Amino acid sequence: MIASQPEVFQVLRQFNPWWEGSSIPDLPTWRRSAFSDLELWIKDPPARRAILLSGARQVGKTTILLQLVRSILSDRINPGQVLYATFDHPILKLIGLEKTLEAWREFAPPSGELEFLLLDEIQFCQGWQTWLKHQMDFEKRRRIVVTGSATPLQTEEPESGVGRWRTVQLPTLSFMEYLQIKGIETPPLPAIESLSNLFGFSTSDFNRISVTAKPLVGHFNEHLLRGGFPQTALVESIPTAQRLLREDIVEKVLKRDMTALFGVRRVLELEKLFLYLCLHDGGILDIAVLCRDLELNKATVTRFIALLDAAHLIHKLPPHGYGKEVLRGKNKVYLSDPAIPGSVLLKGKSLLEDSPKLAVAVESAFIKHLVTRHPQESIGFSYWRGKGSEEVDIVAEVEGEVIPFEIKHRRSGVGIGDLKGLESLCRKRNPPRAYVVTREMIDFGPLPKLGETEVLRIPASLACYWLSRPEIVHPH
Incomplete structure (x- = not known):
């Protein structure tokens, strides 16, 4: 026996x-934007799913689990009906x-009422997918939320989850969430339902x-340095915040989680x-060049890229096109938060003085805000490359209609003559609108049309602010 039931119950x-009438200590009052959706699913689920x-x-x-x-409990649910457990605890x-559930049931006998199970870091439990499938099929009284920091969660036995659970991706903090967590008062800006509303402004x-x-x-610049992680957002010193972020990623994710979860x-x-x-x-991911530079074989690099993606450390942006265009194309790879490269490479505040690197961080932040705003919708995101060096940073495609976004993060003003890639794409696809970030x-407002395409300049800080406001419904 590893541990007796009384020992497990003490944990x-x-x-x-x-269970003993005490409150949850040190629970912050701010809430992530995903909270209200999760609260609905655990209190009044639209369908029977974990x-x-x-x-x-x-x-x-x-x-989020503890806030749930x-x-x-605020609905006067019997405290014994609510279980929180984290499976990174050694026992x-x-x-x-x-x-774990046997120990809970032994000392908190079933009441015949609803049971709420909130289970943290479930990827450490062998066979969790089959267990969760059975719970949804046979335990009608249970409402379950599970979390995980890496996605053997989604790659193992995916068919088990069909119709049994709903996946909610929690990205790093948006700019608006960062401001709320820091307690920063936001300026009195108009609420808009869509970025397209801006075309009607005077x-x-x-x-x-x-x-x-x-x-x-x-x-916004501080957000780029500190990153979208609640712990580092609240640290006073930027070097300390970056060091903590580096330790979490390099020491815990790369050296511990990758070994424990993926056998690296x-x-x-x-x-x-x-x-x-x-x-x-x-940058564009050229596997052959990467293999040559790092002296690694293609199979190893391909597997490592997939693992970093599964651990939510990177995300990939595919090339825009159809058929062979996409098959021949190469993905762009972005770190999951713009502060990660500077923190891992110990850049400190020097990022703000390095214009090319700062532009990449802004591009990464904007793409994150745009993509994570619509995780469940049928919007395709890609980048576009034309002939020669023509490129558009991101293209959103909805029902055959494309909306291009070009990032031009520089001190000098941005004019229509600086947008050769955007002009080429607009001539080819004739989108109704285009945005220049x-x-x-001062670079906020309309530019001359590109053919029939209306073009709007919008500062990155303002774009990310509006995209992370709850009033926004669609990016286009």
Whole structure:
């Protein structure tokens, strides 16, 4: 016997202070934007499904689970009906799911009422997919939310989850969430339902908003340095915040999680590859060049890229096109948060003085805001390359209609003559609207049309602010 039921129950008591009438200590009042959706699914689910909350380390998954507990208990639910457990605890990891639940049921007898199970880091439990499938099929009284920091969660036995659980991706903090967590007062800017609303604004509207929104620029730059992780966002010192982020990624994810969850043995080679991606953030992934530079074989590199993707450390942006165009094309690779490269490479505040690297960080931040705004919708995101060096940074495609976004993050003003790639794409696809994401607040407002395409400049800090506001429904 690894541990007796009384010993297991003592562990659970520490995680569930509400069983004895105590409150949850040190629980923040701010909430991630995903909270309301999760609250609906656990309190009044639209369908009988478990929830799989998946995201990188330290993005706030545990905090959301405990906030859900507090919300459930506020409805006068019997505290004994609510179980929180985390399977990165050594004893619970060893005994597994069933033994953990047996200990709970032994000392908190079933009441015949609803049971709420909130299970953290479930990827450490062997066979969790089959267990969750059976729970959804046969345990009608249970409502379950599970979390995981890496996605053997989604790659193992995917057919088991069809119709049994709903996956919710939790990205790093948006700019708006960052401002809320820091307690920063936001300027009185108009609420808009879509970025396309901006095309109806007047010159005086653009001028007034440019002045009002100016304080956002400094906070946005800090957001790029600190990153979208609640722990590092609240640290006073930027070097300390970056060091903590580096330790979490390099020491815990690359050296511990990759070994424990994926059986990686060549950790130094994986770390070299990750550092290479940090140096080339937002670049086109040329596997042959990468293999040559790092002296690794193609199979190893391909597997490591897939593992970094599964651990939510990178995301890929495919080339825009159809058929052979896409098959021949190469993905762009971005780190999952714009602060990761600077933190891992110990850049400190020097990022703000390195214009090319800062532009890449802004591009990464904007793409993250645009893509994560619509994780469940049928919007395709890609980048476009024309002849020669013509390129458009991101293209959103909805029902055959494309909306291009070009990032031009520089001090000098951006004019229509600086947009050769965008002009070429607009001539080829004739989109109704196009956006140019700029650096300066003065670069806010319409540009001359490209054919029939209306073009709008919008500063990056303002674009990310509006994209992370709950009022926004569609990016186009």
